[in-house]
Amino acid sequence: MKQRLLMFVMGCLMTLSAWSQETVAVNTGNIVSPELNETERTVTFRMFAPKAEEVTVEADFFGRTKMQTPLGTVEVPERKAMTRDTTGVWSLTVEMPNPELHTYCFYVDGMRMVDPNNVYMIRDIATYTNYFLVDGELSANYFVREVPHGTVSKVWYPSPNLGMERRRMTVYTPAGYEDGTERYPVLYLLHGAGGDENAWSELGRAVQILDNLIAQGKAKPMIVVMPNGNGAQEAAPGEYPNSMYKPSFMNPKTMEGSFEVAFSDIMEYVKSHYRTIDDKAHRAIAGLSMGGFHSLYISANNPGWFDYVGLFSAAINREAKGENSFIYADLETKLASQFSESPKLYFIGIGTADFLYQDNVNYRKLLDQYGYQYEYMETDGGHIWSNWRKYLNHFLPELFK
Template identity: 80%
Template structure:
């Protein structure tokens, strides 16, 4: 018996040591990325690797073949191997922003084992780090009152679902007051889900900081899942352990727009909302901008504020929901006869949707419809959508 106990204790000690060694092997004392003296240094322990390169969103862009065709992608830069088996690359500190990166070890993509901060965009994880500055100051968690973020299930009879999930932000102090609040409905792009804006878009930090600074009105923000065939984020509803995809069914064929009243009905019956046009806003990026355009055009009396961030514009739909996309000019005429207080359009000058947005603005201009326009550098990417949200939110509900 004593021998058995000794063996068991020995095994536990060995397992504990192995676990600690595993942690040490994965991370050791390596700090990566290391930000100091206006530089950023990436590090990776890979003593047996023949080649290690780093790819970061702020590197020079080059043309590269992808599954979507030839597209711009960040340049991959070789790292230098030290005698300790640690590969390093140091470069100048990038501009204030949330930056993403990954490694390629002998051609195989991998994340940084020394950096636990990761975000998922559709089916791809990347590491990230934040560089502080005027542009990015609201992307950080600060010493300010924090709102509450809830994952809320609601019924959607229009989509034939007993439960779907959305992310809901309520501002600091909501639980301790009887006050009613305006609502922003914030929609994600193709391949995204109800986690996209809170995780990739830093929406929670942006809202907390802007409200604390007195630059934005306290508001409820509803971030639904815009994929009409999904109940929630892949992996978080029954039978959903599949690889997330950019192309999802029931996204841009009218189902989501048709079912949007289900979301509003739940929100306005379960939260203390101010239920009139001047206290409702809708905005979204890419596909979410497309949804925002057509939901607001089909419901001209619902939203006093509309935001189109790198919005998809044109749609030739077939099927039972084509009415949603038909007669857009007539719908816009009705919408702008009692115009929204703010109709905002933002897009990057190298975005593949740029020309579609130019044509859409020409349509608005030809009819004398007033809107605010913001053009930024760069393409169809989160660094632009965070900028637009940071700019848009302070203009709401004034």
């Protein structure tokens, strides 16, 4: 009797387990979204929402539209309506966009949602979006390919200049680093406002770009250090004690000199813990937006540190005030010293629709006034990751020649 009862209970449990697994499969396994049709060059989005009255898609390649608000007319991302079938699945098929990493989300009766059928998501500041990759010449290096892969480490280092015993940064070492004795050049790659030490490796596809360019022989094997540029943070939100807060665009100790003053802490740690070639000719610094701002002023204040500088959609102007005002004071004098040492590459990239475009135009006029040599790259679009990935893909092959 006991044996029969045990077999009955086990059978029930097995049935419940199978039912549970089947439920999961129904919810996430039967709907493909997005579906890329290479033959027809289309993308189809799908969403199961049988009780919804309206479902729309917002994607980075749909463009923008104007909307009336109490504050006036503003531009917002365009949304496209989906169509519901008899099973409650909403869908929309559109022409496949240009090769790139593309982001999108759904709105179900006005409520923003990520795609429950697409596990590939990225966080930009406090917003999650789904993404998919369209292959092509422009995006070829954004994919994981069958090439030797570097190692990505989350490294904690002391920062006495910020009064912290530990801060975190992401460090990329090229394939073969752990098994060899070779020394490598170093690129310090800085994120923008609201970002953190995860931004370049996740949103920027920096790891894939490095692996692919190095494997192709187009870029030198290098160590890439991606620190956290928010001087009040130990690490990305949620990654250090008492940090489970909503990430924000502007953070304390970001553009008032603290990070620039403390940058030597990062360099000292890298020098003592990695096999680097420790001279100016084998050091580079680059960053996007706020990171470009940091790159500009760190390199200008330390003309003997970097032979390669990259400003990607960089913020430029800063009024000199506060205890670290010396970082931003007398920029023209500092640039004179920096360019007197003839940096091998001073790169500026900006999109024509970027809100920082005119600031970059004015900055180039200043450089032109003194005859300072730099490389300039102008692209379509605004203050967006698709531009910053392009600049990195272009910048890396020019380093350490």
